[in-house]
Amino acid sequence: MDRIALKTAALLLREKLDLYTHKDPAAALLLSDLNKLISMAELESIKENMEPRDIPGHRLFEETNLRMLGDLKVAYANFYIELIGGRDWSSYKLIESRMREDKNRQPPDQGQDEIQ
Numbered sequence: 001m002d003r004i005a006l007k008t009a010a011l012l013l014r015e016k017l018d019l020y021t022h023k024d025p026a027a028a029l030l031l032s033d034l035n036k037l038i039s040m041a042e043l044e045s046i047k048e049n050m051e052p053r054d055i056p057g058h059r060l061f062e063e064t065n066l067r068m069l070g071d072l073k074v075a076y077a078n079f080y081i082e083l084i085g086g087r088d089w090s091s092y093k094l095i096e097s098r099m100r101e102d103k104n105r106q107p108p109d110q111g112q113d114e115i116q
Helices: 001-020 025-043 058-063 071-083 090-104
Strands: none
Touching: 001 025, 001 071, 025 058, 025 071, 058 071
16 A cells, blocks of 8 residues: 555545535535545545445535536546556556557548658
């Protein structure tokens, strides 16, 4: 477990939750559900990966308007991945590598002639 990466993810998630807590009751509920975990991550006191089933919150994104808040969704996903140690999984590394390759690929020539 990368405790620094987890702490960074926790700080960003708390920042996003603080931003939306006053605007959306589901964000306040998510903060309430995650507050202890976020605090522990901020203090770098989580030393072992967690089981996905032990991390609250994912259903709130499916069942509420939180799914519309892309920045909060990304912050939660990063926190979740750090908690389960997902960045160390071979499947994650494969997906990450393919995404990097796709990003670095040049777009195909769209049939425009080069001006000389």
